[in-house]
Amino acid sequence: MIAAAQPDLPMVSAGRIVRVTAYPLCARLPITQRTGQGDWSFIEIVIVEIETDRGLIGIGECLARKGACAYARFINLMFAPLLLGQDPLDRRRHWATLRSILSGRTGGMMIEAIAGVDIALWDIAGKACGLPIHKMLGGMGRSEIQAYASSINWFDDGAVEHEVAAALAAGFTQIKVKIGAPAPAAIDRIRLVRRLAGPDVGLSVDANWAFDVDDAVRVGRALAEHDYMWFEEPIRPEDRQGYRMLRAKLDIRLAAGESDFTAMDAISLVEDRAVGIIQPDVARAGGITETWRIAELAKCFSIAYAPHVGWSGAICVAASLQLAAAAENCVTFECMVFANPLRDGLLEEAVGEASMMVGGKLPIPTGPGLGVVLDRAALQSMIHPDA
Numbered sequence: 001m002i003a004a005a006q007p008d009l010p011m012v013s014a015g016r017i018v019r020v021t022a023y024p025l026c027a028r029l030p031i032t033q034r035t036g037q038g039d040w041s042f043i044e045i046v047i048v049e050i051e052t053d054r055g056l057i058g059i060g061e062c063l064a065r066k067g068a069c070a071y072a073r074f075i076n077l078m079f080a081p082l083l084l085g086q087d088p089l090d091r092r093r094h095w096a097t098l099r100s101i102l103s104g105r106t107g108g109m110m111i112e113a114i115a116g117v118d119i120a121l122w123d124i125a126g127k128a129c130g131l132p133i134h135k136m137l138g139g140m141g142r143s144e145i146q147a148y149a150s151s152i153n154w155f156d157d158g159a160v161e162h163e164v165a166a167a168l169a170a171g172f173t174q175i176k177v178k179i180g181a182p183a184p185a186a187i188d189r190i191r192l193v194r195r196l197a198g199p200d201v202g203l204s205v206d207a208n209w210a211f212d213v214d215d216a217v218r219v220g221r222a223l224a225e226h227d228y229m230w231f232e233e234p235i236r237p238e239d240r241q242g243y244r245m246l247r248a249k250l251d252i253r254l255a256a257g258e259s260d261f262t263a264m265d266a267i268s269l270v271e272d273r274a275v276g277i278i279q280p281d282v283a284r285a286g287g288i289t290e291t292w293r294i295a296e297l298a299k300c301f302s303i304a305y306a307p308h309v310g311w312s313g314a315i316c317v318a319a320s321l322q323l324a325a326a327a328e329n330c331v332t333f334e335c336m337v338f339a340n341p342l343r344d345g346l347l348e349e350a351v352g353e354a355s356m357m358v359g360g361k362l363p364i365p366t367g368p369g370l371g372v373v374l375d376r377a378a379l380q381s382m383i384h385p386d387a
């Protein structure tokens, strides 16, 4: 049999890397946020920009809640020399090279720093190919993704009533609620929000490790009784045995993964189905390369994937939307509903914002790479004062 003639297409090239710049950013949250771990007034991130001699510029983001200046200095001093002159399309090779700086186990700031570089390299690859990243990952033909409002604060009942009403008015069909200790107060809150939201809204809670196993069992039983969808980070992330105990005792789907770094971490959550939803943060879990591996790993174990966004910035949102569009097992998307200048002020056109929802779903960006354009004046205005 003679193969059909193929069109003579040119080989894609992105050129060579000529610049790597990490910018530490800092912003005050207009409304202080309260979780089971405490209050958040300021947020920091790092934006990574990588440029090639073909004029392509990729943008990435590192999760760096505190200490963004240290992350940026690490990237500029340690990573940049390893990347200059290299082909940006060799993303997996670069991941391994950067990781090899650390001689011990993977994790921590190092992997968050790699995340920013990796996302920027994927942005370059998409721009070089003229494709959005979700098409490069495989493509599920999605133009939109189910979204949930994140999150109702762990404030008093009056404030919560107001926040739930605002989320419903914005058109959300799913809402996440922050809860904390003590367990009886959390159970009261679970009951209150179900009453406020009505029976048809998909509800979930996030405890941010507020409980021990015994209290998590009490709270988890209330969640099942009130038909919640998932119980996020009930206990501290290192306590894998605790997760397995909760899985055996509760009829509520457990969710975790935002506090982990790599696919090796994810294995211990998915191999025995301790969680029903895995939630890696692309700006923490080594970027698109490693987060994709985690999503695929979860798929192999019939576990759902829902990207963590939290208080990250606009590039994390954009990269998470690309992963959400491509992952077979992605079930819902974390749409933050409280103002964060690092998210809603960093791009020329917003991405993943509640105001863009139609029927409770968010549109997937269609432009090449991440499909977003950085607002350079905004970037400069948010440079960390200690930089």
Ligand SMILES: [Mg+2]
Residues within 6 Å of the ligand: 206, 208, 232, 233, 258
């Ligand atoms: Mg969470």
